[in-house]
Structure formats: structure tokens, C-alpha cells
Amino acid sequence: MxxxxxxxxxxxxxxxxxxxxxxxxxxxxxxxxxxxxxAKRSEVWQKMLLGSLKVRGAINHVLVDDQALIxxxxxxxxxxxxxxx
Amino acid sequence: MKIAVQxxxxxxxxxxxxxxxxxxxxxxxxxxxxxxxxxxxxxxVSQLTLxxxxxxTEKALQAIVADAASRWAVLDATVIHRVGSLQxxxxxxxxxxxxxxxxxxxxxxxxIMDYLKTQAPFWKKELTASGERWLDxxxxxxxxxxxxxxx
Numbered sequence: 001m002x003x004x005x006x007x008x009x010x011x012x013x014x015x016x017x018x019x020x021x022x023x024x025x026x027x028x029x030x031x032x033x034x035x036x037x038x039a040k041r042s043e044v045w046q047k048m049l050l051g052s053l054k055v056r057g058a059i060n061h062v063l064v065d066d067q068a069l070i071x072x073x074x075x076x077x078x079x080x081x082x083x084x085x
Numbered sequence: 086m087k088i089a090v091q092x093x094x095x096x097x098x099x100x101x102x103x104x105x106x107x108x109x110x111x112x113x114x115x116x117x118x119x120x121x122x123x124x125x126x127x128x129x130v131s132q133l134t135l136x137x138x139x140x141x142t143e144k145a146l147q148a149i150v151a152d153a154a155s156r157w158a159v160l161d162a163t164v165i166h167r168v169g170s171l172q173x174x175x176x177x178x179x180x181x182x183x184x185x186x187x188x189x190x191x192x193x194x195x196x197i198m199d200y201l202k203t204q205a206p207f208w209k210k211e212l213t214a215s216g217e218r219w220l221d222x223x224x225x226x227x228x229x230x231x232x233x234x235x236x
Binding site for chain 2: 008010054058077079080081082083084085
């Protein structure tokens with residue numbers, strides 16, 4: 001499946017990019033599993049997604065928890081807890 | 086209902102006048118304006134940068150306003166949130182709710198603000214004398230939002 005991932009705020013600054021297209025062999029994948037896959041890329045990724053700082057996720061513009069399933073064509077986003085208002 | 090995410094400033098009086106004339110039956114108009122605080126965690130803040138998630142932000146705000154309208158008798162609502170670089174004491178956000186009576190308008194306005202704080206994808210970065218820092222979410226904001234959750 002093909003998905004698009006966006007990164008915001010502190011995560012975007014850490015990575016120095018804000019989005020990527022990703023092709024995966026799976027037909028569906030939980031958000032937690034996607035985090036695990038990305039965390040294997042390097043220590044920076046590991047620390048950013050599975051470290052002590054909280055990371056929230058969204059699928060197709062809706063806030064979701066770690067068990068939410070991602071399917072082909074989905075837009076995923078990772079970001080710190082929101083601080084607007 | 087008006088939902089806007091914009092870099093430009095807004096005019097409170099203009100928005101309230103527009104809502105007042107929007108329909109009949111309005112007896113209460115409650116508004117909240119959030120500002121860039123010049124002092125945060127003991128440090129002087131000279132500038133605030135607001136980032137957001139275009140596409141999701143508008144949907145999240147619409148969902149919050151719809152949720153408020155399903156709980157209280159909201160006749161009209163306006164949410165304007167600014168993004169980009171803001172200076173100390175500038176306006177960040179406006180939430181205004183029109184209703185027949187004040188209790189409905191007060192509650193809906195506070196509800197929208199509490200949910201906006203914890204659900205809408207905005208992130209603040211402060212510039213202080215010691216450099217830039219991303220703000221962390223506050224437990225008190227999560228507690229405020231949880232108070233509204235239905236059993």
C-alpha cells in the first residue's frame with residue numbers, strides 16, 4: 001500500500017522535512033506498527049517517535065490512537081500534543 | 086457559522102455586529118479573545134509562531150462547533166484562529182457564540198475553547214531572550230476538556 005505521512009512542529013524540525021510518500025508491503029497496519037517501522041530508521045527516529053516526548057497521530061485528518069488502522073491511500077500525520085488557543 | 090484560520094488580525098466588534106444581524110432570536114452573545122501573553126514561565130516572550138495542519142485544522146474546528154451546537158441551543162458561532170508570527174499582546178483566537186439566553190452561550194463558548202486547546206492541530210513556538218522553544222501541552226487544559234465529557 002501507498003501512504004503519505006506529514007510531520008509537524010518539533011518533529012518537522014528534527015527531521016528537516018515535513019512529508020514523505022511511503023510504499024509498504026502490508027495491506028493494513030496499525031499506527032503503532034508504523035511508528036515501530038519508522039523508528040528502525042535511526043536513533044533520531046527511535047527517540048522522536050518512541051522516546052519520552054508524547055507523539056499524537058492522525059489518519060485522514062482525524063486524531064486517532066495507536067491501535068487505529070492505516071490502509072492504502074491514507075494520509076497519516078505525526079505531531080506533538082497540540083498547543084493552540 | 087464561521088470558521089477561519091488566517092494570518093490576518095480580526096476585528097471583534099465587526100464579528101459581533103455581523104453575528105448580531107445574522108438571524109433573529111439572539112438574546113446573548115458571548116465572546117472570548119485569546120492573546121499572546123508577554124510573560125510565560127517567568128520569561129519575557131517577544132514573538133510567538135503558530136503552526137497548524139492545513140486541511141485538518143478547519144475540519145477539527147468544524148467538528149468542535151458542531152459538537153457544541155448539538156449540546157446547547159447555539160444560534161450562531163464564530164471561530165477565528167490566527168497562524169504565523171505574532172507579537173506579544175496580539176490577538177490569537179476568537180470564539181463567539183450567539184444564543185437565545187446567556188447560560189447556553191457561556192457554556193458553548195467555554196466548551197469550544199476547551200476542545201480547541203486539546204483537539205485542534207495548532208502548535209506554538211515562543212521566542213524569548215534565551216532562544217526559541219516549542220510549548221508543551223498543559224495537564225490543566227486536558228483536565229478542562231475532560232470535564233465536558235459525557236458519561
